[in-house]
Amino acid sequence: MHAMKARELLLEMFSSATAAVSAGKCLPAFLPAPPANGRTLVIGAGKGAAAMAKAVEDHWQGELSGLVVTRYGHGADCRRIEVVEAAHPVPDEAGRRAAGRIMEMVQGLTENDLVLCLISGGGSALLALPAEGITLEQKQAVNKALLKSGATISEMNCVRKHFSAIKGGRLALACAPARVVTLLISDVPGDDPGVIASGPTLPDPTTCEEALAILRKYAIEIPESMERHLTSGAGETPKPDDPRFARNAHHVTATAQQALEAAAATARAAGITPYILSDEMEGEARDVGMVHAALARQIALRGQPFQTPCVLISGGETTVTVRGKGRGGRNAEFLLSLATALNGLPGVHAIACDTDGIDGSEDNAGAVYQPDSIVRAEKLGLRARAMLDNNDGYGFFSALGDLVVTGPTRTNVNDFRAILIL
Numbered sequence: 001m002h003a004m005k006a007r008e009l010l011l012e013m014f015s016s017a018t019a020a021v022s023a024g025k026c027l028p029a030f031l032p033a034p035p036a037n038g039r040t041l042v043i044g045a046g047k048g049a050a051a052m053a054k055a056v057e058d059h060w061q062g063e064l065s066g067l068v069v070t071r072y073g074h075g076a077d078c079r080r081i082e083v084v085e086a087a088h089p090v091p092d093e094a095g096r097r098a099a100g101r102i103m104e105m106v107q108g109l110t111e112n113d114l115v116l117c118l119i120s121g122g123g124s125a126l127l128a129l130p131a132e133g134i135t136l137e138q139k140q141a142v143n144k145a146l147l148k149s150g151a152t153i154s155e156m157n158c159v160r161k162h163f164s165a166i167k168g169g170r171l172a173l174a175c176a177p178a179r180v181v182t183l184l185i186s187d188v189p190g191d192d193p194g195v196i197a198s199g200p201t202l203p204d205p206t207t208c209e210e211a212l213a214i215l216r217k218y219a220i221e222i223p224e225s226m227e228r229h230l231t232s233g234a235g236e237t238p239k240p241d242d243p244r245f246a247r248n249a250h251h252v253t254a255t256a257q258q259a260l261e262a263a264a265a266t267a268r269a270a271g272i273t274p275y276i277l278s279d280e281m282e283g284e285a286r287d288v289g290m291v292h293a294a295l296a297r298q299i300a301l302r303g304q305p306f307q308t309p310c311v312l313i314s315g316g317e318t319t320v321t322v323r324g325k326g327r328g329g330r331n332a333e334f335l336l337s338l339a340t341a342l343n344g345l346p347g348v349h350a351i352a353c354d355t356d357g358i359d360g361s362e363d364n365a366g367a368v369y370q371p372d373s374i375v376r377a378e379k380l381g382l383r384a385r386a387m388l389d390n391n392d393g394y395g396f397f398s399a400l401g402d403l404v405v406t407g408p409t410r411t412n413v414n415d416f417r418a419i420l421i422l
């Protein structure tokens with residue numbers, strides 16, 4: 001298989017991965033029956049929220065109204081459900097207003113009513129409603145510090161839940177006594193529904209004490225008012241034994257594993273043996289890149305533990321501790337680390353992309369690596385190692401013309417990686 005074919009196969013695998021977890025494909029099977037004599041209200045947030053709302057509209061028998069909030073550029077053409085766009089990953093005023101409107105909408109519901117809550121990754125930043133006594137600016141500052149710290153997604157969400165008026169189950173309590181059915185697209189390793197978008201409609205087993213410990217672990221300074229909010233217990237979230245959750249239900253409709261299996265089927269059809277390594281890899285992107293490179297070398301040079309041709313597929317969510325001034329999300333960082341470790345080893349090609357179509361906050365989903373990437377870069381005067389030290393994966397792959405640009409996919413099951421060894 002020559003380089004062009006290898007690249008095409010990797011792009012096709014990514015495309016089949018995202019198609020497999022689209023709302024239109026995954027969501028309809030999980031829709032509940034409409035209420036016999038109540039109304040149905042649709043609310044939601046996340047990068048996939050508008051596409052999920054469209055899937056509900058296309059398959060719902062009966063009346064329907066509501067509001068969902070999604071990231072700028074991730075909207076969909078809905079007729080009965082209003083779609084609001086707001087900022088991600090750092091919340092803005094549009095998101096705060098939309099969250100406030102959703103909290104108003106769910107007031108005064110009865111036990112005959114149904115609330116369909118559509119949640120996907122990114123919903124945490126998009127549903128930004130600070131707890132009493134905390135400003136949006138303070139939440140934004142903590143959010144930025146967490147994003148830079150290298151904290152895991154579940155650590156970030158634990159902190160966010162305890163500074164929010166809507167997350168960590170508080171939205172479900174606001175809907176009571178209506179029945180709440182939450183449909184989720186999972187972007188978190190392990191697919192824990194309470195962690196996806198900081199679980200606005202699910203009870204929260206984490207505590208104020210844990211949130212405080214996380215902030216201390218990463219040496220994140222917070223104003224006294226925020227500290228008091230946690231130490232006084234005012235920020236405590238509703239727990240799993242709260243009776244107000246008893247009638248509610250939730251379903252994870254799309255996961256990283258589904259995306260990886262679709263990509264594996266595409267590889268198999270092309271005559272390449274796929275190996276799914278894990279759907280929940282975490283860790284520093286550059287470290288994960290080095291480990292993948294070591295595995296690829298062992299296969300390419302020694303035929304262990306797998307024979308060539310094969311492709312290694314993995315998902316999850318890596319992190320980047322930002323040290324440099326460059327551009328690029330965690331997938332570009334992973335690939336650049338892989339590139340430096342492989343150093344042009346023949347026969348190894350790779351792709352790393354975010355399934356939502358946006359790597360970090362750039363305009364690309366990710367990038368493609370080829371055995372000649374380092375050599376081509378050197379001809380342009382680019383040094384891979386120095387660019388990795390500057391967190392400039394975007395700059396590296398952009399110069400080579402190897403960025404993968406899909407635009408928003410309107411779904412989100414996190415990172416997708418495939419390493420093809422011929």
